[in-house]
Amino acid sequence: MGAPPGVYQGAADALAALMLMLEFGMLRQALVRDQVRLYAAQSALISVLAVVIAADRNLPDLYALAGLSAALKVVAVPLVLRRLLPGTRPWSGPSGALAGSGPGIGGTAAAEPAGVAGSYTLSPASAVLVSLVLAGFGFFTFGALHLDGPAAPALALAIAGAMVFVAFALMIVRGDVASQAIGFFSLENAISLAALVLAAEMPLILETAFLFDLLVAVVVFGMLMRAHHGRAESLSTADLTRLRG
Amino acid sequence: MSAAVPIPVIQLLQVLTVAVAAPGLTGVIARVEARLQGRRGPRVLQPYYDLAKLARKESLAPVGASLFFLAAPPIAVAAYLTIPLLIPVLTTYGLPLGYMGDILGGGFLLSLASFVVATAALETGSPYAQLGSSRAKTFSAITEPVVLFVVFTVALLTGTDLPYALAATVRSSAGEVVRPAHLLASAALFLVILHETGRIPVETHTGTNEFGMIEEARSFEHSGPYLALLKWGGELKQFILFTILADVFLAPWGLAASQHLGNVLLAIVALLAKATAIGVVVAVIDNSFAKLRLFKITEYASAAFALAVLGVFTLYLGGG
Numbered sequence: 001m002g003a004p005p006g007v008y009q010g011a012a013d014a015l016a017a018l019m020l021m022l023e024f025g026m027l028r029q030a031l032v033r034d035q036v037r038l039y040a041a042q043s044a045l046i047s048v049l050a051v052v053i054a055a056d057r058n059l060p061d062l063y064a065l066a067g068l069s070a071a072l073k074v075v076a077v078p079l080v081l082r083r084l085l086p087g088t089r090p091w092s093g094p095s096g097a098l099a100g101s102g103p104g105i106g107g108t109a110a111a112e113p114a115g116v117a118g119s120y121t122l123s124p125a126s127a128v129l130v131s132l133v134l135a136g137f138g139f140f141t142f143g144a145l146h147l148d149g150p151a152a153p154a155l156a157l158a159i160a161g162a163m164v165f166v167a168f169a170l171m172i173v174r175g176d177v178a179s180q181a182i183g184f185f186s187l188e189n190a191i192s193l194a195a196l197v198l199a200a201e202m203p204l205i206l207e208t209a210f211l212f213d214l215l216v217a218v219v220v221f222g223m224l225m226r227a228h229h230g231r232a233e234s235l236s237t238a239d240l241t242r243l244r245g
Numbered sequence: 246m247s248a249a250v251p252i253p254v255i256q257l258l259q260v261l262t263v264a265v266a267a268p269g270l271t272g273v274i275a276r277v278e279a280r281l282q283g284r285r286g287p288r289v290l291q292p293y294y295d296l297a298k299l300a301r302k303e304s305l306a307p308v309g310a311s312l313f314f315l316a317a318p319p320i321a322v323a324a325y326l327t328i329p330l331l332i333p334v335l336t337t338y339g340l341p342l343g344y345m346g347d348i349l350g351g352g353f354l355l356s357l358a359s360f361v362v363a364t365a366a367l368e369t370g371s372p373y374a375q376l377g378s379s380r381a382k383t384f385s386a387i388t389e390p391v392v393l394f395v396v397f398t399v400a401l402l403t404g405t406d407l408p409y410a411l412a413a414t415v416r417s418s419a420g421e422v423v424r425p426a427h428l429l430a431s432a433a434l435f436l437v438i439l440h441e442t443g444r445i446p447v448e449t450h451t452g453t454n455e456f457g458m459i460e461e462a463r464s465f466e467h468s469g470p471y472l473a474l475l476k477w478g479g480e481l482k483q484f485i486l487f488t489i490l491a492d493v494f495l496a497p498w499g500l501a502a503s504q505h506l507g508n509v510l511l512a513i514v515a516l517l518a519k520a521t522a523i524g525v526v527v528a529v530i531d532n533s534f535a536k537l538r539l540f541k542i543t544e545y546a547s548a549a550f551a552l553a554v555l556g557v558f559t560l561y562l563g564g565g
Contacts, residue, residue: 010424125547140558155559
């Protein structure tokens with residue numbers, strides 16, 4: 001199907017594809033702490049991608065952005081998320097069924113917050129197939145835009161489009177607030193990817209502003225998670241269907 | 246001093262390399278696995294001793310089993326030994342018999358071997374053998390779409406479905422190596438191979454407990470030389486799948502580009518090194534992941550399917 005892209009372009013596309021794979025990983029991962037890890041890995045990849053694009057197009061600004069984004073999204077956001085997640089510290093929350101049994105065997109293992117594991121509304125395999133269809137839709141709609149920039153980022157942009165849809169699917173099929181928050185953050189990763197391939201020359205100050213917006217969102221989501229957990233003693237959204245509290 | 250090796254000899258060497266090295270690879274993997282588990286492990290040559298021992302034993306067939314029961318192991322081994330003629334094992338250039346069949350031809354032969362073994366297992370009337378063949382057939386139907394999409398990717402990349410063509414394409418430039426379609430298809434194929442060689446996600450490849458038994462269960466009723474052939478067949482299949490992964494997809498380097506004796510010998514050494522490297526990776530993966538429940542296999546297959554489908558997607562926008 002045509003000539004292969006250059007090495008830089010191919011590497012950029014492969015990194016984008018890897019990010020999409022991690023998005024699928026988050027979709028099917030049952031435990032929230034592993035979802036946070038996958039999110040950190042995805043954020044690390046976007047920093048690497050920024051470095052690749054910086055080297056390819058000779059944009060020194062992007063190196064700074066890559067460092068900043070790595071510090072924030074690979075280190076700070078997962079850290080804040082872990083701190084704010086209720087019940088992830090051993091026996092801190094109200095002792096549900098989970099805190100008493102499985103994860104606490106070693107005594108130091110962090111307990112999984114109640115209501116997260118297995119909060120699928122579809123089985124994982126069906127969820128993957130449905131989001132594969134959505135990813136295909138996103139892929140080909142963004143691809144049909146033919147937004148060929150200077151370095152022909154059509155493919156990476158289409159992958160970003162697919163990622164947006166998979167992130168939405170993640171938020172829809174998982175019935176717990178923690179996964180939905182992570183879906184939202186990875187949505188931001190998808191949009192950063194699109195921004196990076198379409199407008200790599202965006203001023204650094206604008207990119208930085210976006211990153212700090214994300215940090216605000218993380219804190220707000222963390223607060224919401226804690227508030228929900230305080231009321232319902234679970235992170236599951238099943239409790240939100242009641243009309244009266 | 247490097248004499249030219251006649252083409253038919255190279256062709257024969259491809260088959261011989263696979264036939265002789267396959268049990269050794271199993272031995273190396275078993276050894277590495279034992280080391281990872283803190284055991285000393287069997288000798289690397291143990292699979293050869295096993296085969297020799299079984300070949301000397303008496304063979305029995307269950308009452309009521311037809312001739313097919315005894316014919317299946319030789320047919321399976323014959324099918325496995327035909328595949329090295331079709332794929333690049335030692336050479337970069339296609340050998341005369343290499344164009345007898347394409348990737349689909351190789352796939353047919355693998356399926357034929359698996360089919361005759363499963364049918365022979367059904368003939369025995371033994372519940373475990375039947376359970377093994379029914380599971381093996383069900384699960385291969387689940388992984389089949391993944392293989393199809395990998396073949397589509399190859400076809401879109403090269404315009405043919407010849408394994409030699411893909412290997413040549415991958416060798417042609419670094420851009421071909423990092424292009425997402427190639428990486429995604431290779432990853433999907435690797436997942437299928439992990440499943441097909443009974444490593445992950447549900448099977449224990451050496452186990453004889455009935456929960457994790459799929460491939461092993463099918464040879465329950467065979468004995469003596471026939472069991473030896475089935476065991477050898479399983480080892481051949483593993484070596485062939487590793488060869489396809491290494492010489493067609495991941496690392497088609499080190500193959501002989503000419504008929505010189507030195508090049509051909511180097512290609513044999515390179516192939517053994519590549520297969521061993523893949524074997525070590527597989528053993529590490531096998532030992533670092535928990536087995537899934539049997540019916541979780543669809544989740545695993547869906548992950549591989551997602552990889553393969555995205556590989557085809559990326560090609561459709563060009564530049565994939």
